[in-house]
Each structure stands twice: as structure tokens, then as C-alpha cells.
Amino acid sequence: MKDATDTADTAETADGRNTKGTAATKNAGERAAPRAPKAPGGGRDRYFDALRAFALVRVVTYHTFEWPWLGLVFPSMGVMFGLAGSLMARSLERPAEQVVRGRLRRLLIPVWAFGLVLGAAMLLHGWRPGTDILYWVLPVGDPPGNAWGEQAWAVLWYLRTYLWFVLLSPLLLRLFRLAPLSALALSLVPVVLLTVVWSVPDGRTGAALSDLSVFLFCWLLGFAHRDGALDRLRPAAVLACAPPLMAAGGWWALRHRVDGSYDLDDIPLAQALWSAGFVLLLLRFRPDFGWLARRRVADRIVRVFNARAVTVYLWHEIALMVSVPLIDLLWNVPAFERGLPLDSVWFQFAVVWVLIAAAVALFGWVEDLAAKRGPRLLP
Secondary structure, three states, X not given: OOOOOOOOOOOOOOOOOOOOOOOOOOOOOOOOOOOOOOOOOOOOOHHHHHHHHHHHHHHHHHHHHOOOOHHHHOOHHHHHHHHHHHHHHHHOOXXXXXXXXXXXXXXXXXXXXXXXXXXXXXXXXXXXXXXXXXXXXXXXXXXXXXXHXXXXXXXXXXXXXXXHHHHHHHHHHHHHHHXXXXXXXXXXXXXXXXXXXXXXXXXXXXXHHHHHHHHHHHHHHHHHHHHOHHHHOOHHHXXXXXXXXXXXXXXXXXXXXXXXXXXXXXOHHHHHHHHHHHHHHHHHOOOOOHHHHHOHHHHHHHHHHHHOHHHHHHHHHHHHHHHHHHHHHHOOOHHHHHHOOOOOHHHHHHHHHHHXXXXXXXXXXXXXXXXXXXXXXXX
8 A cells, every 4th residue: 555755845946956045054175066957947846846746646546546557657656755865965955953854844744733633533433542652743653543544544654764764864965975876776785685685574663674775775866866966877877777677676576476466565675676767767867847837727736736745645545535435425316326437436536536635625734834834725
């Protein structure tokens, strides 16, 4: 059931510009790292925004239809960690403490609001929390819940992984800039060791280590994008690396199916390798998305998705849960039973998006508060 979208970088430019005009203070004689190219015309990078919006749609599609091949067509998790890594590197031009504190605020406040609503519902369905309820306050491990709400709270694995990457990024960025290519190559070692040599520990610690190891390469690719290291790589060198990584990931998935399925979400090493090659291609060969600004409706949709990414991600599984009894009620209305395809998953998919829109209207303003903006119905 894993899938992801970027959740805390939606108020930043993705092209590396500092929208507040601040610059990193450098030690005397220290050379500034090369920068990734700016978005055409300045402002937000519409390519990044479009990727994030598409990833959100892909998440909801996957969780509705459960098509295992979607992870091969577009590995949303790896893509979003790559985008987030680039934005985090840009932000770390400012003091690290300030950046981490801001990231935590923008991530945790929507999670707390989600937890209050879901927690109350789980209490009504027999949940009796223990001391591990503190993981809802700071989700460095998977927050607890009961079986009734598992479908809803299971998606928090992504936020937990993102949180750890945020906390580790000041150190990771320093290490990466010492030897970028070596850091990228070595970043795949942990997932290989945890798959082939060691076994992943049980419990919250093991889950956190596993997900961090799977997406570490993609996060560092974001650093490489920001610093311009990817642009210095010749296309031939990228094409010599990315397709073999994807081929290795696909081969591993086919050879190590889980319950007969090649779903990358259930096969960590395959996920890491396939995502590594895929994200490398996406970040190195970036098309010009300036045309999106001339498509006002499409551009508006992409902007809303990005400004409400946390809300869509957090609440989409609850929308799926609510859609089932809602459609059951529609069966009791003869006109709906005759005129609507109530037994179609595509109809459920449409209902889910209506419910997600309602969640955005009801809870999206929390993201504005978390970002220290005035609350708005829509951005």
C-alpha cells in the first residue's frame, strides 16, 4: 500500500532561487557549489510542479485500482524524494536550524490535524492507545492505530521517511559535496546489504531503516540536481547508468515476486534500483514546461495540487474508505441503481476525487497555517 508524494516543499521554487532574496553565508575562500539552471522566466519550476501533481494522481489511482505495473510506469515515491532532495539542498543555503524547523512545522501541523480526526474515529472503534501515541506528535516511527483505521494511517510511512531525511540532510549534504559521485554510488550499498547480506530488523526501527535505504539514492540525486552535478554529466554517461539500473531493478522484481506480484512497493531492492534509474533520467533530461503557463486551467490545477499536496496525500485513503459505504447508500436509490455504474471501480475513482476535493476545502487551510500564511479555501 505504499506510495508517496512530496509533502513539505510545495511553497518553494524548485529551480533553486531563493524567493526571499537571502543567500548562504560562505566562509572566506569557500567556493559556492554550482547551481542547477533556473526555471525559464524565473518563479516556480513548472516541470517540478507537474511531476508532483502527476505523482498525486498516480498515488490515488494506485490505491484505487491496485495495478502493480503503475510502479514501473511512474515510481512516484522515488520521483518525489528526488524532487524533495533538490528543494532541501536549495533551502540549506540558509541556516540549517532554521530550515529544519520550518520543514518540521509545515509537515507536523497537518499531521496533527489528521491525527486528531482519525484518532477520535479510532477511539470510537475500540482503539486504546499506549505511550507510543507520542509517535503522532513526532513521527520518527510509524504512529500507532487500530485495524479499523489501518488503511488511513498506513500511508504515514512516507512522512516518517521524509522527516528523517529532513533531519539528516545537513549532514548528508556536507558528505555529498565532498565526493558527489562516490556518495551516489555508495548510497545504494545499504539497501543491497539489507536485502542480500542482513535481514531488516523488526518493528519501527527496521521499517525506518528499510525505507531510508531504498530512497537514499533518489534524495541524493536531488542534491546533485541542485548543485548542477547532473548537468555536468554527459548524456552518454547517464544513458550508460540509468537503463542498467532500471533493468536490474526489473529483473530483481521478476525474480523475487511477493505472492506472485512484481509490485515494486513490496520488493525494496527492486524499488531502489528502478527508481534510481528512472529519477536519474527525469532530473538529467528536463523538458521545458514553460508552455504550462499558457494553459491557464491546467496551470491552475497543478498549482492547487502543489499547494494542497499534504492534504491530498493524507486524506486520500480516508476518501477511499468513505467511498465504499457512500456507494452502498446509492444502491438504495432506484434511480441511481439504474442510471449509475455503481459497481464500477471507475465510478468509485470519481467519487474518491469528489471526497478529496471536500477534504481540501475542509482541511487544506491547515497547510496555510503551517506555512505561516493566511488561511484560504483554495490557493
